[in-house]
Amino acid sequence: MNTVVDRSKDIGEFVPQPDDDMLICRCEEITKGEIRKAVHDGMWTLTEIRRYLRTGMGLCQGQTCSRLVKGIVARELGVSPAELEPATSRSPMRPVEMKVFGSEA
């Protein structure tokens, strides 16, 4: 992407919503409210949200929640979800035991 973004741009105040306690990241148990709050703390990219809250950093590595988180962050920032760059994909695609990962054929 690499577009210039001034992080002091006004995105409005954090306004509590009735479904803020809805769990979004099932693995790390992060709620919608925590994600929305993080956006107001300045975490404007999916990578920053992930590093700040651990969304998508659990066992499933965001297989279930990444699309949901993207939608929430986009709405909070008032942009289209397509404008948000998803977090990097990294090996291993599935959890692998250390003894297996370390045993190369």
Place this chain on the structure above:
Amino acid sequence: MERIAEHPILGAKEKGREVSFTFDGKQLKGFEDEPIAIALKANGVMIHRYTKKEHKPRGIFCAIGRCTDCVMVVDGKPNVRTCVTPLKEGMDIRTQDGVEAAEIKEGEGA
């Protein structure tokens, strides 16, 4: 939940041999090499684990090894994806609490 004895399109399902395993200390039966989660479901087990932060119950969600919600402690190892791990004779399967095996309540178990 019930196993489907005869399916209108697929007919009768071929099963492996019947094996015994323990769930939180209780003796249960299932078929060899079917996913652990299926054997548990056939025995009416819905709760596979309790989450770490909120202590909320979780069970099968995706059934194909992606979501990792169905993980349990199997033969002492935590975080085993039961929906894609084949059942074997004598397996020790325990409800997971956070990242450890849940304590078996008084009066339960063998």
Place this chain on the structure above:
Amino acid sequence: MEAKNSADVIVIGAGIIGCAISYYLRKRGKNVIVLEGSDNIGNGGSSRNGGGVRQSGRDPRELPLAMYGIKNLWPGLSEELGVNCEYHKEGNLRLGKTPEHLKILQGLTDRAVACGLDVKMIDAAEVKKINPHLSDEVIGASWCPTDGHANPLVTTLAFYKKAREMGVRFITGEKVERLRKVKGRLREVYTKDNVYEGEYVVVAAGYESRDILATVGVDVPMHKELVECLVTEAEPHMFNQMLGTAEADFYGHQSDHGSFVFGGMSGLELNNKNTGPKNSPSNAAITAPCICRGIMKYFPALEDAKIVRTWAGYLDICQDGVPVLGFVDEVPGLVVACAFSGHGFGIGPAVGEQMAMLICEGKTSVDISGLQYGRFKAKI
């Protein structure tokens, strides 16, 4: 030149160093603009390191910064920034399995003790007492009880969050192309579409600093190496120490979350090629398996822990292995803070505070004289 693009200080780079400098400058009342070339805050080594907050094993030239930070800044950091940085001050074990290892550790320990650090050599039994999960093959270690670790991802973002709240302007995706001296003093910073102006310009952009500094004729002799880290699933709590080995097979800790974060190398780092996208260096297929083998040599109990993710990051390695910090006499207005050589996170807060002090008061309270630009000379 629009006024909105000027500030007291322009900081280039929003890693732990840039974020911390901007925070401590703002605390001293300065107006600051931080320019980040990538889309993310903390995109370089700041978010890719193993989280060590160590004094032991450090070069005497940077050790005072490490000791200062651990004494004065780290303990209250979470409270000060309003975010839990997961700081643990529960010691660092540097492990050895052979007499040669112990010799290496002894050397490091002797040098640190000479600088006044509380670090000592301990035997196998003492190691076991501190961490019972280690392999029986460990015959000794150096032990620094005041070392520790923190969460680098969160700490970097916590500095950013607090600084932003206090009015520091962060601009991401704003890659700096050149610096410009105006009437004898470095004042202007050019990006593709904008010009920023400040009384001081801080260059804290990791390896990228080299190209930026070159535009005003300053060169920091450094190279970059692509190294990797990995993280496991959450496991039951086992230990709180930071770990490393004499041979640098791996380093790491168990996080509050329960996952183990370990870093290491394959040995091919000098020539690892990065084929990943611009802002996210790619992993090499052979590195993470090598780190796993390194860990299991010391930690057989972790062989069943599942790796959920690996990642890569650049070290900005200075010719002599310690950072370049402070003013550059020949270019007034320029402050350099780069070439941290893979151990910048732990001293990040101290560097931030001292650089702010340098800019505001003209001098630091910690001796950084051994880290100045201009120290590099030919060998004969």
Place this chain on the structure above:
Amino acid sequence: MKRYEVIIVGAGPSGLSAAIEAAKRGLKVVVFDENEKPGGQLFKQIHKFFGSKEHHAKIRGFKIGEELLQEADALGVEVILNATVVGLYPDKEVNVKIGDQIHHYKGDTVIIATGASENMVTFPGWTLPGVIGAGAAQTMMNLHGIQPGKKILMLGSGNVGLVVSFQLLQAGCEVVAIVDALPRVGGYGVHASKVARCGVPFYLSHTIKEVQGKDKVTGVTIHQIDERFMPIAGTEKHFEVDTVCMAVGLSPMSQLLKMAGCAMEDNPKRGGQVPLVNEYGETSVSGIFAAGDVSGIEEASSAMIEGKMAGVCVAEYLGYIDEDTKMTELKAFEKDLDSLRQGMFAPKNRGKKIEKTDEGIDISTNLLEKGYVADDEIERFPGVTHKKGVHPVIECTQNIPCNPCQDACPKKCISTGDNITYLPFVKDDVECINCGMCVASCSGQAIFLVDEDCGDGTATVTLPYEFLPLPQEGDKGYGLSRKGEKICEATVVSVKSVKAFDHTNLLTMRVPKEYAMKARFFKKAEV
């Protein structure tokens, strides 16, 4: 390091098709799949596929999987199962977890055919045991032979929601409702109709308000929503269920491609993050191809053709065929693909509200809003005509690329005209011999054989029946309307099950003649 000419990741419809085409042209091919069984989602698809003969139409999904496997096997393709690809690197190195080891392989070319993963939506209670993905339901009942639940609510009326609802009924479960936030049924009308006539109600413009239960699902409450998707107070409906199933769309599983450094885009029309590919599936990294759902969500039949195209491309890439041959073959596949991408549900029409068929007939609004065609709408479609004696009544009301019916009739009495998506009609001049082949061949179960007046005040209706226990001749019960309501008494005249019908039994029931055009399903009276 071991090197293959082609490494294919994913042994689903596109991966196997690619393997077959590449192997046919002489390449040494290996296919890795993380599952215990190959075939991808095909092995969970127990319904007959749409399309034309060339596209495996009227063959059940799992049978297509078996056919592909046999063909791949005969060509010497190496299919390695329980092999999880954990990493893909830009120099086309593939890291695979097999057993207790990580294997490093190099591919001269790599085809990624990893398919898609399910999307989820949130509502209070969505993490409770008993809330599952539709894919999970399919896996449980069709692969492992176990009911996902007893009483189930389905969220999502796209093809997956509809097909899985029908499969749930076949597995002996009760589907209490199909719910969708959109105001129209998302999937094929024929899929909706076969569920509706079994009595499953549709709630469009509804969402789940909450799922109840402490340790597991015990109930669910839905409510209606307005055009802005805001709930309308007082519209709550409660169902006692033990399972809530989500079928709310798929996303390409493209992480490996991103990891390999392929240029990606976020394309809502293709279902999410997809690699930028040329028309034949080559990504921005030379020699890495993407085929099937991973490069855009479509039907399995399209995925197979995309796979074939990738197979041909790698053959040319490695010099087994020349550029001209490649282009000739690709053009032919492109034509096939194009024919599948026609009709109301074509990718280009996604999200559009279509009001008329290609023939200019108004689409049934009841079908879109309730899942079945109303009695007063059905007569306007060309397949619904009246004749003396037994004749086919084709309740096919939307343009979809499918034509097995016209080949099924030995007398050639059915035609879809010159376009595969046109609505089929019955030729006037040909006599129906009551063989039932059309009924069994229709993948949408939309063809009935009706004798509107048997002369004694009754009529007979022959319908496709894929449930157990199978009713017997003489059984008494009810004729159900297209909506699934009991509308008349009915007696089973015959139940035909022959091999050519492929498990679609033909049940003929006798009903009062005024119900000849209304009764479309049979329910046995409870004793």
